[in-house]
Each structure stands twice: as structure tokens, then as C-alpha cells.
Amino acid sequence: MVVIGAGYDGITAVLRLAKLLRGHADYQVHLVDRNLFLLLKTQLHEAAVLKTEVTIPIDRLIRNRNISFHLAEVSRIGPDERTVFLQSDSLPFEYLVAALGSQTNFYGIPGLQEHAFTLETLSGARHIHDHIARLCARASSEPDEARRIDLLRFVIGGGGLSGVEFAAEFADHSVHCTRNNHINLEEFEIILVEAGSRIMPNLAESLSTPVEKKLREKRVKVLTQTRILDQTADSVTLSPGGVVKTETLVWTGGIRITDLFRESGMKIGKLGRIMVDEYLRAESYPFIYAIGDDALAMNHFTGNPVPTAAQFALQQGRLVAENIFANVTGGKRRPYFPTVWGEVVSLGRHLAVGWRFLSQKRSPSSVSWGVF
Ligand SMILES: Cc1cc2nc3c(=O)[nH]c(=O)nc-3n(C[C@H](O)[C@H](O)[C@H](O)COP(=O)(O)OP(=O)(O)OC[C@H]3O[C@@H](n4cnc5c(N)ncnc54)[C@H](O)[C@@H]3O)c2cc1C
Incomplete structure (x- = not known):
């Protein structure tokens, strides 16, 4: 199993996979990222102003787990060869989780x-x-x-x-x-x-x-x-x-997804996001899962694409780990249904505005609006 990208969702997927596959010595979980740390992207605005710490070392997160970490840039994905190519190495996979996130889109605006x-x-x-x-x-x-x-x-x-x-x-x-x-x-x-x-x-x-x-x-x-x-x-x-x-x-006007997926022949939708089915598998490639900003997952209740947001990335990371585990153990895969935990906007040091669900039931009456 290879997970590329150690963002919120990649880390969640890899930790869950390692836990589920404990006792299955024939499976090895690999994680690839160009950085040695998980970047807490949702707090980057604080780092830009206050120079706060917004990273967690990957080795600390995966310590004592059956996970091999590869510090490398992914340079190509070969779905047909079932191989991920790094600068000077390659990793064959049975299942791949694509979690490379997004980058800035300048929309060609001059300068x-x-x-x-x-x-x-x-x-x-x-x-x-x-x-x-x-x-x-x-x-x-x-x-x-x-x-x-x-x-x-x-x-x-x-x-x-x-x-x-x-x-x-x-x-x-x-x-x-x-x-x-x-x-x-x-x-x-x-x-x-x-x-x-x-x-x-x-x-x-x-x-x-x-x-x-x-x-x-x-x-x-x-x-x-x-x-x-x-x-x-x-x-x-x-x-x-x-x-x-x-x-x-x-x-901060826009994001785009890496061209690696398009170049690999995967079916691509808006913003370069990978088209996925209800289980978050790339269309035509049932052994490749895509999550987080990379996946053009649909909200089947609203018919709209799921937004690029950390809360959905985390949910998707957990689900694909469980679906891959179901694949290898003959279990039943679960379809993806996004859950909205809330929307909170941080407005400086002492203020946040938004709403969040207060109870597990997530009924409208359990919603709280206000200044946190
Ligand atoms: C300033 C800011 C504030 C935000 N605030 C919020 C918020 O309040 N709430 C919310 O829900 N969402 C927020 N978001 C959005 C949220 O951060 C993203 O949706 C989320 O980080 C997506 O997670 P991801 O794992 O898909 O991607 P990422 O977090 O981008 O992780 C991708 C990982 O892949 C690695 N990688 C990429 N390319 C390669 C390569 N070629 N080779 C090797 N490694 C590679 C990167 O190093 C990175 O570790 C914010 C985003 C920003 C930028």
C-alpha cells in the first residue's frame, strides 16, 4: 500500500491502514512526502503573521507503527505499471492513495x-x-x-x-x-x-x-x-x-492540483481534481483512491462537489483506509457521504465566528451559531 502526500488526509489514511493491517505481516504501508513534517495548512495564516509553529514531524506521528516513510518528490505515477516514481527510486503498489493536495493557482494574471x-x-x-x-x-x-x-x-x-x-x-x-x-x-x-x-x-x-x-x-x-x-x-x-x-x-485567490494525475492518464475534472466513484476510487483505476483536495468527490445529497477543506480530507483519509482493508480482507466497502462538522472562521487572536454541531446526532437543533 502506498500513500503519496502526508497532509491531513494522507497521514490519517496511513495511520488507520497501519492499525487495521496490524497482524497482516504480508502487507507493508509506505508513505511518501517531499517534507519531513505534516504542515497544518489551516493555521498557515498564523505562521505568516506570528511565526507560530505549524508543523508536526512525520517521524513522531508514525513512531512505532508499521509504516515506511520515504522523503522524496513524486515525479510520475504509472497506473498501468502500478508504480509510483520518485526522483531516484520507484515504489510498486497494490493499492495507491493519492493525497498530494493543492498548490496556488495564479490564473495567468500578469506579474x-x-x-x-x-x-x-x-x-x-x-x-x-x-x-x-x-x-x-x-x-x-x-x-x-x-x-x-x-x-x-x-x-x-x-x-x-x-x-x-x-x-x-x-x-x-x-x-x-x-x-x-x-x-x-x-x-x-x-x-x-x-x-x-x-x-x-x-x-x-x-x-x-x-x-x-x-x-x-x-x-x-x-x-x-x-x-x-x-x-x-x-x-x-x-x-x-x-x-x-x-x-x-x-x-490567496485560487488553487490547482498537480498535473501528475492528468499526465498519468487518470480521468480529471474541475481544477484538475481526480474523478472518483462513490468509494473514492479513481475512475477506471479501482486500485487507486484519491482524497482531500485531489479528489473530485461528490456530495450525493446536494449533487455538488465536496469543497476542498481539511474536515473532508480527514474523513476521506479514514474511509479509504477502511475500504482498502475491506478489499484485502474480502469485507464490504462503504460509500462516501461527507459530514459537515461546522464552519468556523478564525478572526485574529481572540475571535472566531461560525457554527458547529453540538451533538453526535447532528440535527438542526444541535447547531450553535456564534462567536467562539
Ligand atoms: C491558509 C489556509 C487556510 C485554510 N483554512 C482552512 C480551514 O479553516 N478549514 C478547512 O477545512 N480547510 C482550510 N484550508 C484548506 C485545507 O488546508 C486543505 O483543504 C487541506 O490541507 C487539504 O489536505 P490535503 O491533505 O489534500 O493536502 P495538503 O494539506 O496540501 O497535503 C499534501 C501533501 O502532499 C505533499 N506533496 C505534494 N506534492 C508532492 C510531490 N510531488 N511529492 C511529494 N509530496 C508532495 C505536500 O508536501 C503535503 O504534505 C485552508 C488552506 C489554507 C492554504
């Missing part, structure tokens, strides 16, 4: 790939942190007011969950950053740009309205129905809005 900061990796978050610290320091010794104001203008592209959470965390931090560097807080400007008619278009409208209000209270300028047309080293062009002077655009 973005060259100049924008992104919030998808640990190094991306650290770059943002160091860049903010540098700009605050430069602004504190900049005598020209107009120049100082330009240095302290920060644009966030994309008003989805990650852009919103970053904006709120950053707004809280701006108070400390300006105080520590003897800068006037009024000169600090955070602009959140969203192309749609409201922020967080994938979440309930009843959630985005209070969140937008809280952001404005934190002095974040929210621009909806506004597109980023291009970026240079010291400006971005908005439509409507024109040229905005800034050295900082944090782009």
Missing part, C-alpha cells in the same frame, strides 16, 4: 507568479512574515510620508477562507507592529480584494456578513466585485480601482 506572496507552504508563510517585518522597519525610518504610506499598504487577493483569516490576523498584528516601530496606525492599510459579490462565497451568506463587519471593525478595507488585473514590483492594478501602489500582494 502574479513573479511578485505575489502565497500562503500554501511553510516557506511561503515565512517569506510573508519576514517581508512584513522588513517593511515595518523600513517605514519606521522613512521620513517621506507618501513613501511611508505606500510601504504600509498591503493587498490581499482573494476573499476566501484563507484570505479572510490572514487579513484578520494581520490586522491584529498591525497594532503591535506600528507601536513597536513608532508608526502611526492610521498610515497602515490592509485591503482585501474579492472578485465575487461577497467574501467567503463558498460558505453560508449568514456567515460572511458578520465576518465582513468584524473585518471592517479591525480596519480592513474590503473590496468586493473587484479584480486584480496585474502586478509589478511596486503596484497592483485593480478593476475597478486602477493602480494601487504597494510592495505587498498576498495572493
Whole structure:
């Protein structure tokens, strides 16, 4: 069994598989990732602002389990050869779990790939942190007011969950950053740009309205129905809005999936996600399971694709481990039905807004709305 990708779902799958296959000495579980750690992606916005610890070493997670970890980049998947190719190695598999997650999509917007900061990796978050610290320091010794104001203008592209959470965390931090560097807080400007008619278009409208209000209270300028047309080293062009002077655009406006799956001949849907059946098996390849951001899993209640979110990734990781175990032991596979545990948006250090199920029954009456 080979699991590629040690994100939330890959780690869940591998731990569950190792547990289920205990006592089946003929099966070995392999895990491949390019990093030595599990990255807690949902907390990256905190790392970008506060440099908090957002990783857990993989060796600590798989200690004392029957799991072989391979630190390597997956360079090709050969479904017909039933082999995963790494840079200088290859791993044959009986079952494969594809859990390589997603990466930033720049949608071909001129200048973005060259100049924008992104919030998808640990190094991306650290770059943002160091860049903010540098700009605050430069602004504190900049005598020209107009120049100082330009240095302290920060644009966030994309008003989805990650852009919103970053904006709120950053707004809280701006108070400390300006105080520590003897800068006037009024000169600090955070602009959140969203192309749609409201922020967080994938979440309930009843959630985005209070969140937008809280952001404005934190002095974040929210621009909806506004597109980023291009970026240079010291400006971005908005439509409507024109040229905005800034050295900082944090782009959280979209994701895409690696091309490895398309190149391997798997059937691909929207965003490059792998088309899967009800058991999360890749179409035409019943021995390959896809989970997390990589899988175009359907919610059979709503008829819509399951969103890319950590809560679904975790559920899928557990299910595919159990379905693979059912395959090898002659058991019955279970179809995938997503469970929504809730929607919570973190808004800085001391505030989160959302709803969550309070009881196991998950009836509408067990839903709690509010500020946590
Ligand atoms: C800033 C931010 C905030 C978010 N907030 C929330 C939230 O509040 N709630 C929520 O539900 N979701 C949130 N999400 C989305 C959530 O993080 C993702 O849906 C989730 O991480 C997907 O899990 P995954 O395991 O599919 O992918 P990932 O977590 O991306 O894991 C993929 C793994 O594959 C590895 N990998 C990739 N390519 C290769 C390769 N070629 N070779 C070897 N290894 C490779 C990577 O190193 C990584 O370890 C957020 C995302 C971001 C970026």
C-alpha cells in the first residue's frame, strides 16, 4: 500500500491502514512526502503573521507503527505499471492513495507568479512574515510620508477562507507592529480584494456578513466585485480601482492540483481534481483512491462537489483506509457521504465566528451559531 502526500488526509489514511493491517505481516504501508513534517495548512495564516509553529514531524506521528516513510518528490505515477516514481527510486503498489493536495493557482494574471506572496507552504508563510517585518522597519525610518504610506499598504487577493483569516490576523498584528516601530496606525492599510459579490462565497451568506463587519471593525478595507488585473514590483492594478501602489500582494485567490494525475492518464475534472466513484476510487483505476483536495468527490445529497477543506480530507483519509482493508480482507466497502462538522472562521487572536454541531446526532437543533 502506498500513500503519496502526508497532509491531513494522507497521514490519517496511513495511520488507520497501519492499525487495521496490524497482524497482516504480508502487507507493508509506505508513505511518501517531499517534507519531513505534516504542515497544518489551516493555521498557515498564523505562521505568516506570528511565526507560530505549524508543523508536526512525520517521524513522531508514525513512531512505532508499521509504516515506511520515504522523503522524496513524486515525479510520475504509472497506473498501468502500478508504480509510483520518485526522483531516484520507484515504489510498486497494490493499492495507491493519492493525497498530494493543492498548490496556488495564479490564473495567468500578469506579474502574479513573479511578485505575489502565497500562503500554501511553510516557506511561503515565512517569506510573508519576514517581508512584513522588513517593511515595518523600513517605514519606521522613512521620513517621506507618501513613501511611508505606500510601504504600509498591503493587498490581499482573494476573499476566501484563507484570505479572510490572514487579513484578520494581520490586522491584529498591525497594532503591535506600528507601536513597536513608532508608526502611526492610521498610515497602515490592509485591503482585501474579492472578485465575487461577497467574501467567503463558498460558505453560508449568514456567515460572511458578520465576518465582513468584524473585518471592517479591525480596519480592513474590503473590496468586493473587484479584480486584480496585474502586478509589478511596486503596484497592483485593480478593476475597478486602477493602480494601487504597494510592495505587498498576498495572493490567496485560487488553487490547482498537480498535473501528475492528468499526465498519468487518470480521468480529471474541475481544477484538475481526480474523478472518483462513490468509494473514492479513481475512475477506471479501482486500485487507486484519491482524497482531500485531489479528489473530485461528490456530495450525493446536494449533487455538488465536496469543497476542498481539511474536515473532508480527514474523513476521506479514514474511509479509504477502511475500504482498502475491506478489499484485502474480502469485507464490504462503504460509500462516501461527507459530514459537515461546522464552519468556523478564525478572526485574529481572540475571535472566531461560525457554527458547529453540538451533538453526535447532528440535527438542526444541535447547531450553535456564534462567536467562539
Ligand atoms: C491558509 C489556509 C487556510 C485554510 N483554512 C482552512 C480551514 O479553516 N478549514 C478547512 O477545512 N480547510 C482550510 N484550508 C484548506 C485545507 O488546508 C486543505 O483543504 C487541506 O490541507 C487539504 O489536505 P490535503 O491533505 O489534500 O493536502 P495538503 O494539506 O496540501 O497535503 C499534501 C501533501 O502532499 C505533499 N506533496 C505534494 N506534492 C508532492 C510531490 N510531488 N511529492 C511529494 N509530496 C508532495 C505536500 O508536501 C503535503 O504534505 C485552508 C488552506 C489554507 C492554504
